[in-house]
Amino acid sequence: MNVILIAVIVLGVIGLVSALVLYIISNKFAVHEDPRIAQVSEVLPQANCGGCGYPGCSGFAAACVKAADGGSLEGKLCPVGGQPVMEQVAGILGMAAVASAPKVAVVRCNGSCENRPRNAEFDGAVSCRVKNMTGMGDTGCGYGCLGCGDCVAKCQFGAISMNPETGLPVVDEEKCTACGACAKACPRGIIEIRLKGPKGRRVVVLCNNKDKGAIANKACKASCIGCGKCVKTCEKFEAITLENNLAYIDAEKCKMCRKCEEACPKGAIHAFNFPSRKPKAEEPATQSAPEQNVEPAKAE
Amino acid sequence: MKTFHIGGVHPAENKLSAGSPIREAALPKQAVFSMFQHIGAPAKPVVQKGDVVKVGTLLAEAGGFVSAPVYSSVSGKVNKIDAVMDASGTRRMAVIVDVEGDEWEESIDRSKDLVRLSDRPDLDSKTIVEKIKNAGIVGLGGATFPCHVKLTPPPGSKAECVIINAVECEPYLTADHRLMLEHAEEILVGVDLIMKAVNVTKGYIGIENNKPDAIKLMTEKASQYPNIEVVPLKVKYPQGGEKQLIDAVIGRQVPAPPAIPISVGAVVQNVGTAYAIYEAVMKNKPLIDRIITVTGKSVKNPSNLLARLGTPFQQLIDECGGLPEDTGKIIGGGPMMGKALLSLEVPMTKGSSGLLIMNEKEARRSEPQPCIRCAKCVSACPMGLEPFLLSKAAALEEWEVAEKNDVVSCIECGSCQFTCPSKRPLLDMIRVGKTTVMGIIRSRAAK
Numbered sequence: 001m002n003v004i005l006i007a008v009i010v011l012g013v014i015g016l017v018s019a020l021v022l023y024i025i026s027n028k029f030a031v032h033e034d035p036r037i038a039q040v041s042e043v044l045p046q047a048n049c050g051g052c053g054y055p056g057c058s059g060f061a062a063a064c065v066k067a068a069d070g071g072s073l074e075g076k077l078c079p080v081g082g083q084p085v086m087e088q089v090a091g092i093l094g095m096a097a098v099a100s101a102p103k104v105a106v107v108r109c110n111g112s113c114e115n116r117p118r119n120a121e122f123d124g125a126v127s128c129r130v131k132n133m134t135g136m137g138d139t140g141c142g143y144g145c146l147g148c149g150d151c152v153a154k155c156q157f158g159a160i161s162m163n164p165e166t167g168l169p170v171v172d173e174e175k176c177t178a179c180g181a182c183a184k185a186c187p188r189g190i191i192e193i194r195l196k197g198p199k200g201r202r203v204v205v206l207c208n209n210k211d212k213g214a215i216a217n218k219a220c221k222a223s224c225i226g227c228g229k230c231v232k233t234c235e236k237f238e239a240i241t242l243e244n245n246l247a248y249i250d251a252e253k254c255k256m257c258r259k260c261e262e263a264c265p266k267g268a269i270h271a272f273n274f275p276s277r278k279p280k281a282e283e284p285a286t287q288s289a290p291e292q293n294v295e296p297a298k299a300e
Numbered sequence: 301m302k303t304f305h306i307g308g309v310h311p312a313e314n315k316l317s318a319g320s321p322i323r324e325a326a327l328p329k330q331a332v333f334s335m336f337q338h339i340g341a342p343a344k345p346v347v348q349k350g351d352v353v354k355v356g357t358l359l360a361e362a363g364g365f366v367s368a369p370v371y372s373s374v375s376g377k378v379n380k381i382d383a384v385m386d387a388s389g390t391r392r393m394a395v396i397v398d399v400e401g402d403e404w405e406e407s408i409d410r411s412k413d414l415v416r417l418s419d420r421p422d423l424d425s426k427t428i429v430e431k432i433k434n435a436g437i438v439g440l441g442g443a444t445f446p447c448h449v450k451l452t453p454p455p456g457s458k459a460e461c462v463i464i465n466a467v468e469c470e471p472y473l474t475a476d477h478r479l480m481l482e483h484a485e486e487i488l489v490g491v492d493l494i495m496k497a498v499n500v501t502k503g504y505i506g507i508e509n510n511k512p513d514a515i516k517l518m519t520e521k522a523s524q525y526p527n528i529e530v531v532p533l534k535v536k537y538p539q540g541g542e543k544q545l546i547d548a549v550i551g552r553q554v555p556a557p558p559a560i561p562i563s564v565g566a567v568v569q570n571v572g573t574a575y576a577i578y579e580a581v582m583k584n585k586p587l588i589d590r591i592i593t594v595t596g597k598s599v600k601n602p603s604n605l606l607a608r609l610g611t612p613f614q615q616l617i618d619e620c621g622g623l624p625e626d627t628g629k630i631i632g633g634g635p636m637m638g639k640a641l642l643s644l645e646v647p648m649t650k651g652s653s654g655l656l657i658m659n660e661k662e663a664r665r666s667e668p669q670p671c672i673r674c675a676k677c678v679s680a681c682p683m684g685l686e687p688f689l690l691s692k693a694a695a696l697e698e699w700e701v702a703e704k705n706d707v708v709s710c711i712e713c714g715s716c717q718f719t720c721p722s723k724r725p726l727l728d729m730i731r732v733g734k735t736t737v738m739g740i741i742r743s744r745a746a747k
């Protein structure tokens with residue numbers, strides 16, 4: 001009897017002392033976390049894609065809270081949740097949401113099997129990164145899509161897929177969250193995260209070729225040859241710039257007039273999601289390309 | 301018989317052109333001189349369109365210390381200076397010369413007379429290195445590292461011996477083999493010059509024993525040079541790798557990067573480089589030509605050609621009986637480390653040691669199968685790495701894992717991929733890992 005009693009008392013005392021020590025230590029080393037971080041975290045999509053530029057959703061939540069303490073949520077955007085989620089976040093933090101326009105991934109290459117003939121066969125590991133290290137790849141264009149699907153593998157949202165007919169990746173605009181994982185995966189930097197535009201309408205130069213006109217023209221039927229015709233048509237708005245033989249349309253300045261699309265002798269400029277035009281304007285833009293492009297190519 | 305101690309494989313030798321004496325290739329109609337024929341800063345052109353040049357005229361000067369000048373190998377007129385596709389498949393600056401006649405600069409001694417070091421007591425180590433530097437000589441084994449850099453030991457390190465790489469471990473290639481048989485005396489003077497340049501008294505020439513005639517001849521001729529020893533080596537790939545050769549010949553191991561061969565007191569030069577050094581120092585002839593092996597199982601006439609730099613590959617193939625009908629792949633260099641070519645218009649450069657034409661059957665890679673964990677790649681790796689792990693780390697973008705497992709030590713010899721029973725593209729992925737990790741290390745150092 002005595003033995004049992006002693007054991008119970010000794011253990012009880014040890015238990016009490018340990019509890020006391022634990023209590024004191026846990027108070028002394030308590031980590032204070034802003035409760036708002038957990039709240040913000042809860043409304044985020046929990047995709048942990050890193051598209052916001054922070055390590056996962058909790059990292060972004062912490063950054064938002066810090067920014068709110070600093071006075072503004074500017075520059076903080078969850079590309080997956082978009083505006084509705086950011087409004088919720090702003091509500092929790094008692095701030096006004098900063099308006100941001102939705103974005104989408106755009107594959108700036110139209111070098112389909114038809115436009116860009118293959119001049120070699122690549123039989124190494126099926127990976128764009130490996131293929132890019134071999135130099136030109138299997139076509140005459142050293143800037144275009146390599147077609148091994150590194151971007152497809154990186155998309156968490158199933159928004160990008162390879163089109164077996166063209167050999168190019170296609171972005172599903174509904175599913176794309178503009179997290180930018182595909183853009184990072186592309187070793188040639190072809191994919192751009194771009195303003196989605198009103199009603200999804202946007203005008204884009206679908207080419208990444210920085211070679212001189214004659215070389216670019218030889219490599220691909222749909223390449224930008226840097227002739228500058230689009231720049232001239234856009235003199236009023238100055239939305240188009242020409243650098244390294246490649247035209248670029250600034251989405252913020254673009255007024256969606258689509259004059260550049262008509263002016264491009266190679267059909268490298270594409271307008272997305274516009275209602276189809278009246279029949280007469282559609283054909284000549286692409287059909288008459290081969291004859292016209294000889295002149296600007298020589299002018300280089 | 302000596303060899304290196306870790307890993308290694310033994311691919312079929314296929315030295316088809318070993319019995320074919322070196323012959324001179326015809327002059328090209330147009331020669332293209334890339335500014336990127338060496339590792340390091342690109343050369344800077346010093347000629348302009350329309351300039352008349354002779355054989356041996358300076359076309360471009362070195363772009364820095366780790367760089368090399370480029371000389372014209374033909375006489376004629378500069379057609380243009382423009383970006384041209386080179387063997388690596390990228391467009392890079394090059395000087396293009398339209399060939400007219402064959403007029404040489406007068407300073408070049410074209411006689412065949414042998415000049416020994418004892419005939420030229422005026423040469424001291426500084427002059428020799430300076431002459432090598434000005435002649436635009438790079439490592440002719442294929443790595444194209446500017447030669448004078450290796451002959452200028454960094455402060456704090458001292459060279460103890462010179463090792464000449466006459467191993468030619470790549471299958472098919474026979475350029476160095478033929479060079480030894482036909483120019484043994486000149487090579488030995490070249491070795492003497494390298495030894496003088498780095499002030500050492502011991503030189504070794506490592507030759508694999510699949511070239512018994514070369515070993516015999518070189519040993520015989522080297523008997524006049526008490527300081528030069530010919531070391532026969534057991535046939536094993538990649539014995540021509542710098543670190544493997546040092547291990548095989550003097551039994552020292554070069555530590556992982558940033559250590560370099562000079563850290564263990566060795567200066568390694570290729571046998572072709574030794575010959576080029578002889579010509580540059582004793583005959584004033586800059587690097588304007590080299591021996592290239594044009595070979596392949598279906599090639600009519602596998603040969604060793606002495607060709608001028610800048611000659612298009614197409615012409616070299618035509619000289620050996622034209623492109624066979626069943627061609628599947630054309631490789632610049634040997635089958636293990638060479639690179640498949642995109643076009644035959646590509647010009648020959650300082651690093652072109654061979655041109656291998658594979659038939660369709662040889663050229664096709666097998667479909668990769670899952671890894672069966674046999675660890676053959678691990679036992680084949682001459683650097684003691686774990687190729688399966690590095691390849692996986694690169695595929696999963698786990699750069700820390702790749703870095704911890706010494707991916708930067710990889711010499712890209714391809715032994716792992718050669719030996720893999722599942723035919724996995726191991727080296728393809730390891731290269732990605734190596735380049736990325738080296739980039740990470742560089743950016744970390746820059747901070």
